[in-house]
Amino acid sequence: MLEPILRDPGVEANARLTGYVGVVLAVLLAAELVTGLRFKQLLPAHAVIGFVLVPPVLLKLASVGYRFARYYTGDARYRAAGPPRLAMRLLGPVIVLLTVVVIGTGIELxxxxxxxxxxxxxxxxxxxxxxxxxxxxxxxxxxxRAPELAAADWRDHLRGAFTRRSLVAGSLILGAALAIAMLPYPTPFIPTGGAD
Incomplete structure (x- = not known):
């Protein structure tokens, strides 16, 4: 009797969106880490990737926040699917706070x-x-789990697959537009040229 509830299409669609954007973020965050470790040489790349990250991060926060709200407001479908493991529930707010601080201070700088x-x-x-x-x-x-969820839409096309792909692609396009818009902005961290 629980099986149909556990495989509710709305819950599954939310999980797939979360997994899909999670995979995209993992790739971008790995690049951000590499450029952060070589900060002086790769600051422009670090900044560009940082700006590109903003909309996908907001999409991931929205997707996870939706699941959180549905679960804790008592939606039977999300309650049946269950919460994340306790360690992940405890770590979640810390990740959100640190993400806001890292991205916020990066943009501020x-x-x-x-x-x-x-x-x-x-x-x-x-x-x-x-x-x-x-x-x-x-x-x-x-x-x-995240790559499995992301790949699932390419296999069985659960209703809304195009919308989920469009949301992720759109967040990347918005991120690229944000990065392009910010590049000409003068910053003290990149020399503009001229005499020594």
């Missing part, structure tokens, strides 16, 4: 440099280190 003090650089770096550790735990826990 790009736009304003040191105008509001030098404290934002260590805040960005420290939160990025903490964020990396928490994300590593998160990714390891979903390493197998």
């Amino acid at each position: 790009w736009l304003f440099g040191y105008r509001f003090g030098f404290v934002w650089v260590p805040v960005h770096h420290f939160s990025a280190y903490l964020w990396f550790v928490t994300m590593a735990v998160h990714v390891v826990n979903y390493l197998r």
